[in-house]
Amino acid sequence: MAFNDSSILAIRSQFPIFERKVYLNSCSQGALSKRVEAAFGEYLHSWHEQGSPWDLWIQKYEETRGIFASFIGADPEEVALVASASAGVNSIASALDMRDRRNVVLGEFEFPTMGHIWLSQASRGAQITFIDAQNEQLTVEAYERVIDDRTLIVPLTHVCFRNGFRLPVNEITKIAHHQGALVLLDDYQDCGSRPVDVKAMDLDFYVSGTLKYLLGPPGLAFLYVRKSLALSLVPSITGWFGQANPFAFNVKLLEPAPDARRFQAGTPAIPPVYGANEGVRLLQEIGPQNIASQVGTLTKALLQGASELGIRSKTPADSLGPLVVLQAKDSDALVKIFAESGMVVSNRHDGLRISFHVYNTLDDVRAALGLLEKNIGLLVTTEELRTAPSKR
Numbered sequence: 001m002a003f004n005d006s007s008i009l010a011i012r013s014q015f016p017i018f019e020r021k022v023y024l025n026s027c028s029q030g031a032l033s034k035r036v037e038a039a040f041g042e043y044l045h046s047w048h049e050q051g052s053p054w055d056l057w058i059q060k061y062e063e064t065r066g067i068f069a070s071f072i073g074a075d076p077e078e079v080a081l082v083a084s085a086s087a088g089v090n091s092i093a094s095a096l097d098m099r100d101r102r103n104v105v106l107g108e109f110e111f112p113t114m115g116h117i118w119l120s121q122a123s124r125g126a127q128i129t130f131i132d133a134q135n136e137q138l139t140v141e142a143y144e145r146v147i148d149d150r151t152l153i154v155p156l157t158h159v160c161f162r163n164g165f166r167l168p169v170n171e172i173t174k175i176a177h178h179q180g181a182l183v184l185l186d187d188y189q190d191c192g193s194r195p196v197d198v199k200a201m202d203l204d205f206y207v208s209g210t211l212k213y214l215l216g217p218p219g220l221a222f223l224y225v226r227k228s229l230a231l232s233l234v235p236s237i238t239g240w241f242g243q244a245n246p247f248a249f250n251v252k253l254l255e256p257a258p259d260a261r262r263f264q265a266g267t268p269a270i271p272p273v274y275g276a277n278e279g280v281r282l283l284q285e286i287g288p289q290n291i292a293s294q295v296g297t298l299t300k301a302l303l304q305g306a307s308e309l310g311i312r313s314k315t316p317a318d319s320l321g322p323l324v325v326l327q328a329k330d331s332d333a334l335v336k337i338f339a340e341s342g343m344v345v346s347n348r349h350d351g352l353r354i355s356f357h358v359y360n361t362l363d364d365v366r367a368a369l370g371l372l373e374k375n376i377g378l379l380v381t382t383e384e385l386r387t388a389p390s391k392r
Contacts, residue, residue, distance in 0.1 A: 003287070009361075012359045014034050014359075015033050017032065018031075021343065021344055022343040022364050023360075024343060024356065026355045028212070028355075029218075030192070031357070033279070033282060035282055036215065036275045039277060040271060040274060043270060067277060071191075073199050077259035078224055078227050078230070080242075081268060082222065085188055085209050086117065088222070089155070092263065094235045095235040099125065101149075101150055102126055103129055105143065105155075106118060107138045108132055108138075111161055114155050136165060143176075153183070156169055158187045161189050162351060164315035166320070183205070184205040192212065194288055194320075195292065198224050204226050205225055214280055215279035220269065220273060230260050239266035243257060291357070291358040294360075296321055298321065299320060302354060311326050311380070311381060314351050322356050322357065325351035327351060327380040328351065329350075329379065334375060
């Protein structure tokens with residue numbers, strides 16, 4: 001079936017929020033579809049009807065593991081289901097030996113939780129090296145200068161939540177592996193907006209969650225651990241669902257699962273499993289490449305329109321999306337103005353964040369640009385930057 005404007009409108013009709021608003025905030029939370037809402041109803045019905053249908057719920061839990069694995073090009077046994085990206089990364093950190101290699105290399109574009117987790121490992125010997133950005137970008141050369149044979153792991157974010165910058169993951173991964181370091185990719189700000197293949201990227205670890213571009217609820221994330229690596233790591237953050245047999249009920253036995261499941265912890269939250277399952281299924285049916293094409297078209301249109309208005313973008317002009325961040329003098333005021341006009345956006349620091357998914361259209365872009373033009377005084381313009389006195 002051809003993917004065209006009619007296809008996009010059919011997809012959009014599955015998201016009731018568009019009956020009332022222009023939704024441009026998938027970078028914070030994906031819009032709720034009728035299918036995901038129905039999945040919650042299915043969960044509640046099973047609870048009503050059967051009381052405690054844990055066999056059914058665990059079946060759905062394992063089914064969802066397989067769906068996540070398929071979506072990123074992994075095997076199910078390489079995927080752990082965790083409560084949050086933070087939980088997954090903490091489990092990885094707890095399993096790493098920091099006696100010889102101690103250096104953790106972090107770019108300043110990481111989501112704060114990544115810094116918090118690795119800084120907390122200082123008591124175990126971790127030494128954190130931060131890479132500062134230049135002109136809203138991080139370069140391969142900056143990573144190459146600091147990754148060496150003392151580097152333990154290089155956590156990377158695929159898309160920066162502050163400015164939409166996309167990191168050159170493949171090149172940095174090659175540098176890290178050449179030095180014997182591990183690579184962890186945090187793809188929370190991108191997964192669901194384009195195809196993902198963790199094997200092609202040669203990643204050691206990959207983490208994402210369901211509440212943004214995967215169109216699911218909060219309360220669920222997943223962690224990929226390369227099969228050849230998983231058994232060499234024993235996390236100290238664990239629980240009964242991280243064991244080889246969770247239902248052995250032996251308080252005196254620690255027997256981590258023989259695959260990525262060892263990075264799981266306690267009883268899973270079943271409601272988000274139901275919701276996430278349908279969110280990812282919908283994306284699979286649409287096709288990740290179709291999604292990427294639509295998101296790229298919208299991103300290009302917004303960046304071009306903003307440039308024509310003279311608005312300074314914190315996001316590179318050649319970005320493929322899904323997040324565009326425009327520099328604002330008062331981003332809080334702009335978010336309120338957009339809300340009053342029935343448009344949902346968000347902000348971080350001095351950046352107004354506008355994000356796209358497959359359910360957005362060029363009409364949404366035009367509506368956003370129209371509001372930006374009316375409120376140009378609240379945005380930083382390239383003309384202002386050119387005429388500003390230099391600082392000496």
